[in-house]
Amino acid sequence: MKHAILGFLLITIHFLGCSQQKKTSSPYVLIIQPIVVQSDKGDNPASIAVPEELVDRSYEKAGVDFRFLEPIFYNDTKTRDGLINLDEIVENVRKEGILRGQDDVVNMFFVNAVDGNKGPLGRGMMNGNFTFIALGERTEEEDDRELKYMQAFVIAHEVGHNLSLKHIIDDDNIPDDVPNIQGDGNFKDRIDPKYSLTDYQIDIVRKSNLVHPRIDFLKKEKGEIAILDETFEPYFSQLQIREISAFVGENPPLQQVDSARVFARKKFASAVTNFTPKEKKCISYVTERVIEILEKNSISLMADQPWRFIKIEDWLCGGFAHTRGTYIILSQRHIDYLTKEWSENMTPEDEQALVVKLGGLLVHEQMHSLQRTYKSRFTKLYTENWNFVRADITVDESIKVDQVSNPDAPIAEWLISNPVDKDSYYWLRTLLKKGKGIPVMGKDFVDKVFIIRKMNGNYFVQKDSLQNPNYKTVDDIPFYKNSFPTSRGLDHPNEISAYMFSDYFKALAEEKKPFSDTAPEASKNAKAFTDWIKVYMK
Structure with missing residues (x-):
C-alpha cells in the first residue's frame, strides 16, 4: 500500500539538528515539506539530510528563511529508485493525497535516484512546487563539511528552479564568471551569500508564490x-x-x-x-x-x-x-x-x-499549526508524558451524526486510560445536543465521555442492553478532569496543550513562573509539559 506516514522521532531530531541556533531574522519564509520515499513495504528509506543553516545562508541576501517541516514517509519502491518518470510520480502523489499546501509549499521528495540516475543530483520543477533530491552515497574522500556544502547546494539549486531561477547558461542577465547557486564553481562558493544570488535573481525569488512574508x-x-x-x-x-x-x-x-x-x-x-x-x-x-x-x-x-x-x-x-x-x-x-x-x-x-x-x-x-506539522513531537507528549492512548475507534452512527469536528483537532483518536481496567478507556467527545432547528455554536455543545472496550486489538464503544452507547460526564472521571492546570479543551490533547501553552506564554510575558499556582493533582502533567517545551520546542 502506498501512503504517507509520519517520520520517526529519531530521524526528526537528526533532521532538525542543524538549525537549533538559527535566529528568526529573515523577513520572508519558504515552507518545505520533506517527503522521504521508502519501499512498498515501508522500509529502507532514501537518505535525507538537510544542512538548514547552509541552505538559509545561500538565500540570505534575499531575506528568505527555509522552514523545513517534519518529514513524512511515502511508500513506493519505483518512486524511490527512479524507475518511473517524474510526470507519473507527480500524477500518483496527487491522486494519493501526499502533497501538502495549496501550491504555496515546496514538496521535496528524497529518493535514491531520479529518472534512473543516482545522486548527488536533483530535479526542481520550474515555477512549480515539486523537488526531487537524490543525495547519493558518501565517498571516502568527502569530509563532513564538504558533504554538507554539496547537500546544501543541491537543495538550494533545485528549489531555485521552483522559484523560477534558470541555469546561468540559459540566462543572459547573470554573469557566468562568478559562483552562483544556478551556475558552476565550488559548492562552498556557490552557496556563499557573497556570490549565491544576484539582485536580478533576488527580485525573481521575492515574486514567487512560494515565498511569503514571515507575518502574512x-x-x-x-x-x-x-x-x-x-x-x-x-x-x-x-x-x-x-x-x-x-x-x-x-x-x-x-x-x-x-x-x-x-x-x-x-x-x-x-x-x-x-x-x-x-x-x-x-x-x-x-x-x-x-x-x-x-x-x-x-x-x-x-x-x-x-x-x-x-x-x-x-x-x-x-x-x-x-x-x-x-x-x-x-x-x-x-x-x-x-x-x-x-x-x-x-x-x-x-x-x-x-x-x-x-x-x-x-x-x-x-x-x-505546529501540532499538524510536527506531529511526532506532540505524540511523544501525549503518550509518554500524559498517558493518552492513540486508537482507531469503531464509531457508532448515533455518535457520528451529532459530532462536532474541531478544526484544530479533527481526528478524535485519543483515549484516556482507565486506571483500574487496562482494557477499558474513556473517549471524550463534544457533540451537538439533540433537538430541532439549527444548532447554535457553543450553546448547543455537550461533552460526553464514552466507554471504550479493547477486544482482540480493536476498540469499540460499549453499549447497554438497548444497544445505546454507554457514556458518562467529565465530572464522573475526576482523576482526569483534575489532572491538568486547565479546565478548557479537555476533549482533545491538542486543545489541552494549546490552552496550557497560552497560559505558559502569558506567564513569560509577565515575567512570572508558569503554572506556579497549579493544584497538586495537576502539577505532574504541568511539570511534564514544561520539561517537554524546553526540549521539543527548541
Whole structure:
C-alpha cells in the first residue's frame, strides 16, 4: 500500500539538528515539506539530510528563511529508485493525497535516484512546487563539511528552479564568471551569500508564490483557497450535516452528506474577507513582540513557524478563532475585541496588556499549526508524558451524526486510560445536543465521555442492553478532569496543550513562573509539559 506516514522521532531530531541556533531574522519564509520515499513495504528509506543553516545562508541576501517541516514517509519502491518518470510520480502523489499546501509549499521528495540516475543530483520543477533530491552515497574522500556544502547546494539549486531561477547558461542577465547557486564553481562558493544570488535573481525569488512574508495577511482571493486546505489532515471530507448547519448558521439545501459538504466548502470560502491596514498593523506589532518573547525563552519551534492569517466574517463557526493547515483564522468580532486598545500612542502598560491578551490567543492558535506539522513531537507528549492512548475507534452512527469536528483537532483518536481496567478507556467527545432547528455554536455543545472496550486489538464503544452507547460526564472521571492546570479543551490533547501553552506564554510575558499556582493533582502533567517545551520546542 502506498501512503504517507509520519517520520520517526529519531530521524526528526537528526533532521532538525542543524538549525537549533538559527535566529528568526529573515523577513520572508519558504515552507518545505520533506517527503522521504521508502519501499512498498515501508522500509529502507532514501537518505535525507538537510544542512538548514547552509541552505538559509545561500538565500540570505534575499531575506528568505527555509522552514523545513517534519518529514513524512511515502511508500513506493519505483518512486524511490527512479524507475518511473517524474510526470507519473507527480500524477500518483496527487491522486494519493501526499502533497501538502495549496501550491504555496515546496514538496521535496528524497529518493535514491531520479529518472534512473543516482545522486548527488536533483530535479526542481520550474515555477512549480515539486523537488526531487537524490543525495547519493558518501565517498571516502568527502569530509563532513564538504558533504554538507554539496547537500546544501543541491537543495538550494533545485528549489531555485521552483522559484523560477534558470541555469546561468540559459540566462543572459547573470554573469557566468562568478559562483552562483544556478551556475558552476565550488559548492562552498556557490552557496556563499557573497556570490549565491544576484539582485536580478533576488527580485525573481521575492515574486514567487512560494515565498511569503514571515507575518502574512492573506487577501480574500488567496484566503478563499487556503481556508479549504485539507492536505495536512481531513476536515470537510468528514463533516456531518448537523455540524455543518451549526458552523454556517443555516441548513444545507440538500440533506445528502456529500452535497452538504460541497455546500460547506462554498460557505467557508465565502466568509473570507480582507484585513484593514489598522488590523494588520496591530496584529503585526503583537506578533513581533510574541516572537521576541519566544526567542528570548528559546522556543524557536514556534517563533520560526510562519505567522499566516485569514480573516472571516462573524457568522462562520460562531466567530471562534481556529486554524487550517498553517493558517490562523480570526473573525471580525475577535479582532475588534482584541485590538480595541490599540493605538500609536499606547502606554507601556497598555502595550503589555495587549501583548498578553492578543498574544495569548495567537500562540494558542499557532500551537495548532505546529501540532499538524510536527506531529511526532506532540505524540511523544501525549503518550509518554500524559498517558493518552492513540486508537482507531469503531464509531457508532448515533455518535457520528451529532459530532462536532474541531478544526484544530479533527481526528478524535485519543483515549484516556482507565486506571483500574487496562482494557477499558474513556473517549471524550463534544457533540451537538439533540433537538430541532439549527444548532447554535457553543450553546448547543455537550461533552460526553464514552466507554471504550479493547477486544482482540480493536476498540469499540460499549453499549447497554438497548444497544445505546454507554457514556458518562467529565465530572464522573475526576482523576482526569483534575489532572491538568486547565479546565478548557479537555476533549482533545491538542486543545489541552494549546490552552496550557497560552497560559505558559502569558506567564513569560509577565515575567512570572508558569503554572506556579497549579493544584497538586495537576502539577505532574504541568511539570511534564514544561520539561517537554524546553526540549521539543527548541
